[in-house]
Amino acid sequence: MVLNCRPNGTLKTCSQAEGAHPIEGFNLNTDSVEDFWNCDWMRDFRRRKIRGERIPQCEGCKRTEESGGGSKRQGYLDRYYEKYKHRIREDGYVEEMPAWWEFRLSSVCNSACRICTPKNSTLIEKEHTKHYDFIPEYDKKQLIGCSKKQLGDGGNFLNEFWKHVNQIDAIELHGGEPLIDDNVIMTLQQLVDTGHASRMHVHVHSNINKVDEYVVSLLNQFKSGWFGASIDAYGEENEFLRWPSKWKTVDHNFRSLKLHSQWRKSILSAITVYQCLSMWKFLDWFLEFQDDCDMFFYTVHSPDRFSLEMINLNTRLQAAEELETYKPILHKRHHEKIDNLINNLRSTRTPLEKEYKGFIEYNDALDKIRKQDSFKLFPHIREIYETSSTKIHS
Ligand code: SF4
Numbered sequence: 001m002v003l004n005c006r007p008n009g010t011l012k013t014c015s016q017a018e019g020a021h022p023i024e025g026f027n028l029n030t031d032s033v034e035d036f037w038n039c040d041w042m043r044d045f046r047r048r049k050i051r052g053e054r055i056p057q058c059e060g061c062k063r064t065e066e067s068g069g070g071s072k073r074q075g076y077l078d079r080y081y082e083k084y085k086h087r088i089r090e091d092g093y094v095e096e097m098p099a100w101w102e103f104r105l106s107s108v109c110n111s112a113c114r115i116c117t118p119k120n121s122t123l124i125e126k127e128h129t130k131h132y133d134f135i136p137e138y139d140k141k142q143l144i145g146c147s148k149k150q151l152g153d154g155g156n157f158l159n160e161f162w163k164h165v166n167q168i169d170a171i172e173l174h175g176g177e178p179l180i181d182d183n184v185i186m187t188l189q190q191l192v193d194t195g196h197a198s199r200m201h202v203h204v205h206s207n208i209n210k211v212d213e214y215v216v217s218l219l220n221q222f223k224s225g226w227f228g229a230s231i232d233a234y235g236e237e238n239e240f241l242r243w244p245s246k247w248k249t250v251d252h253n254f255r256s257l258k259l260h261s262q263w264r265k266s267i268l269s270a271i272t273v274y275q276c277l278s279m280w281k282f283l284d285w286f287l288e289f290q291d292d293c294d295m296f297f298y299t300v301h302s303p304d305r306f307s308l309e310m311i312n313l314n315t316r317l318q319a320a321e322e323l324e325t326y327k328p329i330l331h332k333r334h335h336e337k338i339d340n341l342i343n344n345l346r347s348t349r350t351p352l353e354k355e356y357k358g359f360i361e362y363n364d365a366l367d368k369i370r371k372q373d374s375f376k377l378f379p380h381i382r383e384i385y386e387t388s389s390t391k392i393h394s
Pocket residue numbers: 109110111112113115116117120121175176177206207230242
């Protein structure tokens with residue numbers, strides 16, 4: 001039921017789809033949603049999922065589940081499968097068009113988070129292009145195709161959207177950073193003006209570096225909403241991971257965000273080898289918001305250079321014990337999220353040498369380019385360099 005696209009118009013089965021493999025032969029800058037939605041590939045994909053086959057695109061979620069975490073895959077199945085399964089015919093054909101549309105109109109972004117890619121952030125694209133000689137081969141490959149026409153630039157995607165608007169129940173705003181994208185804001189205004197907003201749900205993913213009153217007033221005219229603020233850590237750790245954000249601004253914007261009673265607020269934290277041992281600092285901060293805000297921790301598995309398992313198990317077990325002490329002071333509904341993180345910290349998987357190598361190359365490059373000192377904020381990562389045979393830190 002979800003239409004999942006990238007800013008450059010390529011399509012995926014899901015935002016978590018492993019390795020960002022696009023579905024070949026289609027681009028929403030030029031193609032219609034009808035053509036894609038019931039193409040042979042999609043029908044075959046649906047049939048294989050229903051048969052319970054293990055599919056490469058879903059490996060990221062599978063690995064999360066196998067290391068004890070909660071996956072997007074399972075979350076959506078729990079929420080929507082029973083409601084929508086009657087729509088899928090035996091041959092994989094779906095009569096109705098997608099009810100939930102992802103909006104990734106551009107990769108315009110005012111952040112360059114450590115976990116992100118140039119395809120999703122213009123700031124990263126600019127940085128990696130400028131410092132091309134310093135970035136690892138993996139990241140050089142990610143630059144290919146970034147400058148292609150984006151969905152917000154061409155008319156096709158928005159024309160398709162308005163053609164099917166009566167069948168659309170929800171939109172999910174992604175970026176880049178959607179709240180600084182003029183085309184996103186213009187579309188929200190049009191949905192308000194045409195009356196569709198009052199029957200629609202809107203899902204927002206934002207880094208909340210900039211949230212102005214006009215945008216909040218538009219969001220408040222939707223029937224319901226979910227606001228996911230991407231905050232990976234507390235204070236200067238967040239500034240490092242979600243560079244070049246300022247903690248004072250992030251904290252202020254989150255506190256000031258006033259949305260009506262049919263909205264839910266959440267904080268999404270991408271957990272990596274950097275801050276996984278110090279999430280207790282984040283929890284100390286989160287306690288103030290726990291009554292009316294949810295939290296989600298997702299451990300980054302793709303690319304595999306951020307694996308928690310590169311830190312020795314005893315150190316991770318201590319961090320897990322520390323998180324256990326927060327359960328008595330956190331509401332019960334947050335326990336599952338804490339348990340997911342604890343389970344990931346307790347993972348006994350042995351990382352591959354390529355994971356160490358990938359991390360060291362990338363960490364060295366970004367520290368150098370951004371003049372950051374990862375060892376100072378996260379002293380435990382020194383151990384990764386000592387364990388790996390890739391010793392290139394200068
Ligand atoms: S805010 Fe989002 S799109 Fe921008 S760099 Fe961070 S993760 Fe990427």
